[in-house]
Amino acid sequence: MKVLIIEDEKPAARRLNRMLEHLDVGVDQMLHSVDEAIQWFKNNEHPDLIFLDIQLSDGLSFEIFDEVEIQSSIIFTTAYDEYALQAFKLNSIDYILKPIDEEELATAVKKYKMRQPKTQHVQFNFDDIKKLLTNPVEREYKKxxxxxxxxxxxxxxxxxxxxxxxxxxxxxxxxxxxxxxxxxxxxxxxxxxxxxxxxxxxxxxxxxxxxxxxxxxxxxxxxxxxxxxxxxxxxxxxxxxxxxxxxxxxx
Known part of the structure; x- marks a missing residue:
C-alpha cells in the first residue's frame, strides 16, 4: 500500500506519520502545499491512499483535483467541518476532525483496508453527513x-x-x-x-x-x-x- 500525506504544518504531518506507524501503515511521501502536490502528482505514480488536509498554506486542497485527475482513496484530516459535503464528492474514505484521535484514525484505516481490493469508492449516508455539519463532534479539551x-x-x-x-x-x-x-x-x-x-x-x-x-x-x-x-x-x-x-x- 502506497500512502501519501498532504499537510502544510510539518509538525502535524510528522505527528500523523508517527500515529500511522503505530498502526503499521508506512508513509511513502509527505507534501505541504497545493502547488507542490500538483507537481508531484503530475510526475509520480499516484498512491493508494492519501491523508489530506483541506486548508493548505497556498489554498484549499480541492484545487489539486482541478488540475490532476486522482483516483486514490482519501482520508481527510482537517480542523474545519464546513467542507464535508465537498469532500465526500471525491473518493473519500473518512473525514477526521483535528485534533486527530488515534481511535478515529485506526477506524478510518480499517475502513479503507476492508474495502480493498473490491473498490476504493465509498457510498456515504448523506443524513450522517448532514448531521456532521449541523452537530459537529464535541471534543474534550484540557480545562x-x-x-x-x-x-x-x-x-x-x-x-x-x-x-x-x-x-x-x-x-x-x-x-x-x-x-x-x-x-x-x-x-x-x-x-x-x-x-x-x-x-x-x-x-x-x-x-x-x-x-x-x-x-x-x-x-x-x-x-x-x-x-x-x-x-x-x-x-x-x-x-x-x-x-x-x-x-x-x-x-
Whole structure:
C-alpha cells in the first residue's frame, strides 16, 4: 500500500506519520502545499491512499483535483467541518476532525483496508453527513494544568493562561496575574489538548489565548507583532507562514 500525506504544518504531518506507524501503515511521501502536490502528482505514480488536509498554506486542497485527475482513496484530516459535503464528492474514505484521535484514525484505516481490493469508492449516508455539519463532534479539551511548586502541586485553569511558550527546552504557562509556571509538557503535545477557538500556535515558540491579545501590529517581513495584556518578557511575533491562518482564526 502506497500512502501519501498532504499537510502544510510539518509538525502535524510528522505527528500523523508517527500515529500511522503505530498502526503499521508506512508513509511513502509527505507534501505541504497545493502547488507542490500538483507537481508531484503530475510526475509520480499516484498512491493508494492519501491523508489530506483541506486548508493548505497556498489554498484549499480541492484545487489539486482541478488540475490532476486522482483516483486514490482519501482520508481527510482537517480542523474545519464546513467542507464535508465537498469532500465526500471525491473518493473519500473518512473525514477526521483535528485534533486527530488515534481511535478515529485506526477506524478510518480499517475502513479503507476492508474495502480493498473490491473498490476504493465509498457510498456515504448523506443524513450522517448532514448531521456532521449541523452537530459537529464535541471534543474534550484540557480545562486545567498542574505544576509542582516545592512540595506543593498547583492547579492552573486554562482561563487564567495568557500564553504558553518554550524556553531553554522547557514549556511555560504565563498567567493573567503575570506569573510563569514550568509545565511537564511540550508545545507539540498541547496541539491535542487546547481548545482551538481559544488558543492558536503563532510560531514554534508561542501558543496564544485570543482573550489575552491587546493589540496587533504590522511587523517586518509580512509578520505580525502581538501585544498581550500582561506578558512583556519578549516580543511575541506571528511567524510569516502562520499569518494567514492566524487572521482566519481571529475571524
Amino acid at each position: 486545567r494544568f498542574t505544576t509542582k511548586i516545592g512540595q506543593h502541586i498547583k492547579m492552573i485553569s486554562v482561563d487564567e493562561i495568557e500564553c504558553f511558550y518554550s524556553e531553554n527546552k522547557g514549556t511555560y504557562a504565563h498567567t493573567v496575574d503575570g506569573r510563569d509556571y514550568l509545565l511537564d509538557t511540550t508545545l507539540e503535545q498541547l496541539e491535542d489538548e487546547l481548545e482551538p477557538q481559544t488558543f492558536f500556535r503563532i510560531s514554534r515558540k508561542y501558543y496564544i489565548n485570543i482573550n489575552a491579545i491587546k493589540d496587533i501590529i504590522s511587523y517586518t517581513n509580512s509578520r505580525l507583532q502581538l501585544k498581550l495584556n500582561s506578558y512583556k518578557a519578549q516580543e511575541v511575533i506571528v511567524a510569516r507562514e502562520r499569518v494567514r491562518d492566524f487572521k482566519l482564526w481571529l475571524e
